[in-house]
Amino acid sequence: MLGFGLSIEPQLWALVFVMIRVGAAFIAAPVFGNVSVPLQVRVALAGAIGVLVLGMHNITPPPQVFAVSTFLAIAAEALVGLALGFILQIAFAAPLIAGELIGGSMGIGFANMVDPNTGRSSPAIGQFLSILLTLLFLSIDGHLVLVETIVKSYTALPPGAAWLAPGQLRDIALFGGYAFLAGLLLAPPVGFLLLCLNLVVGMISRSAPALNLFSIGLPASLAVGVIAMAAAFPAMGDYIMVIVREGLEATRSLVIG
Template identity: 45%
Template sequence: MNAIALGLGPLEAQFWHVAFLMTRVGAALVAAPIFGATGVPALVRVAAAGALAIFTALWLPVPDVTLSFTLAGFVAILGEVLIGLALGFVLQLAFAAPLVAAELIGGGMGLSMAQSASPDGQGQRSVFGNFLTIALTLIFFGTGGHLVWLRLVLESYSSFPPGAAWLGADRYLAIAQFGATTFGAGLAIALPITVILLLVQLATGILSRSAPALNLFALGLPLGVLAGIGGMIVAAPLMFADLGDLSRLALETAGGLIVR
């Protein structure tokens, strides 16, 4: 037989049906920046994917598709994984924008070497990268973005039933365009701070030319750090508004992927 059979009858059929549904949900959770962080135990992610798959099988009119050892079965699983990765990758791109902004701000302040442990277990990041990532995470959860994203993952079963989960070229183009948008958002977040730092560096250069006895390095670094921190405090409302718009745009892009 090509189908996986353990001899348990209808219970076995339901089990493999849920297991097949878990492929899309599990791929989405793994690709998402929050749910798929290394700090989240694998058992928790598997349990969450299983629970969502059970709810999907019970609540949504999903066709009864089971795993099989046929070529069509493997192709169907690949399609499920691709659409799940696409939905999670959109969030991954959104959460990359604060890191771009943090590198620009830290480099302008002369603190690009200041690293700290990432709270999501992703290794070492700049201190500003951790700050902006935590801010975006709080905004994303505070506005209910995680619930909207999970709803989009479940609604994708209606637009792309199991076994027919293949995205068109226009969907991949939308993901690429959103990636370009996220880099632009990172530049927009860092722009007010970099302008302030540029003015401070110009002022420091003028002082060093007018008074050569002044130590440029001893004067420029403290002024750059103070100006950068002060600029972040002043521009915090604008930065948080940009992060909120980025979170909303990520959800809109994810929703556009599952629209027929």
């Protein structure tokens, strides 16, 4: 029943209720939440996964739509979905932090481009690393793992008991620090060589004060930065895989514990 003497098909109301958690997760999660993904596609995916959830779990939606208890249940469902997607979004922020550090050391911190994930401007190097992380995320079926985690969340956090505990909210906040740690650990392979270059340039400037450092330092920083990134790609790719796995594991631990 909708309330006010109105009615709705029970199966349709159950599907709409299930789609709230799935849709909230897709809004906050990377790849699914990209601004380039049409809203119709997100709704269709949420409906398809909702049908899957209804086939695997016995979901009983609130009896009335226009009721305070129903609004609280919807808020709880949206909170769980947003938390599942937000954890992965935190992990995807690590390459942007590394790009800020590397770009500033190379002297191209002003080089920005539009991020297709968010539609906002971001550093070019950070955008490149973010695209690399997205490709690796898709290559290990991370999007399928996310969908599986959302479906399993209905077992660990069934509707009606879906409010996140204070400990789970604390874990989400603490995982936010992992983005800064991962970004700092992703930048050193290139940042160390650029630091050594800056030390050399500094010694040259002390020995030859009349030398124009802008005509030497910036091209040297660009050349060393590009060569260092090309040489560090294997190590950076391996650590990006670690970031992806850590994000998926944090999402899974939020649901399973």
